Amino acid sequence: MDFKALTTEGVNPNTIDIDCVPTEEMIRMINEEDKTVAFAVEKEIPMIAKAVDLIVKKIQQGGRLIYMGAGTSGRIGVLDAAECPSTYGVDLSIVQALIAGGIEAIYLPRDGAEDLAGEGIADLKRIAFNGKDILVGIAASGKTPYVISGMEYARKLGASIIAVTCNPQSEMANRADISIAPVVGPEVIMGSTRMKAGTAQKMVVNMLSTGTMVKLGKVYKNLMIDVEASNEKLKNRCKRMVALAADVTEEEAERLLTETGYAAKLAVFMGLSRLPREQAEEVLRAHEGILWKALQK
Structure with a gap:
């Protein structure tokens, strides 16, 4: 050239x-x-x-x-x-x-x-x-x-x-x-x-x-729900995301995140579906981790 x-x-x-x-x-x-x-x-x-x-x-x-x-x-x-x-x-x-x-x-x-x-x-x-x-x-x-x-x-x-x-x-x-x-x-x-x-x-x-x-299902709506909560800023972001996506209080979001080890996607799905953790994990796996598809089951 x-x-x-x-x-x-x-x-x-x-x-x-x-x-x-x-x-x-x-x-x-x-x-x-x-x-x-x-x-x-x-x-x-x-x-x-x-x-x-x-x-x-x-x-x-x-x-x-x-x-x-x-x-x-x-x-x-x-x-x-x-x-x-x-x-x-x-x-x-x-x-x-x-x-x-x-x-x-x-x-x-x-x-x-x-x-x-x-x-x-x-x-x-x-x-x-x-x-x-x-x-x-x-x-x-x-x-x-x-x-x-x-x-x-x-x-x-x-x-x-x-x-x-x-x-x-x-x-x-x-x-x-x-x-x-x-x-x-x-x-x-x-x-x-x-x-x-x-x-x-x-x-x-x-x-x-x-x-x-x-x-690949790393986003729900426009929220980065697979973010790694590796510092305080990201933990707070996770809490806000879960509260917004699952339409719950920040206190409930923190409880869900604690239960899931700060797996935001799983916390959101549990909040929306009201499923217990193990069942929620199973449903997400069945839908390749894509949250909106799992919610349509």
């Missing part, structure tokens, strides 16, 4: 004078460009929805969601993977992230690591990536060697592949089963893809993981 042809590498005419305007005008320039990002992501909704359905299917079949990227793109994957266990109560193994350059690259620049194609394959082998898993490659340019090598390895194993880029018809898009490519155009600062491209990628990744967890 011609590097000059990448939309993210163009010169933005709207910010050509950003270095010589007053500070407030400079910030307004950035804000005006940021406003365009959500509209670019909106155009990709059909592909994002298709990707969510595929991720859900793979996880239900025993697979894992694996993000892979370099630099800002890699850090976006790491952030999403790190937040899924506590937010949705999923096992640490279910959503993982690989970043070029390893753990140090999360907080230190390791720019050369993205060109090490062999490391992409090595990292996938290290986590025993297999055909049941699904790989989400993230790169604004769509041409990062670290990610492309991982995608090629995943293809050999028969795994499903999703590309999240900001350049349509990229090398990554051409190697993916599903390509998600919000076109945000040239950056405020030429080539600084941590800005609009990074924001777009974060929005897409938010949709992928949130949509997946909703469809």
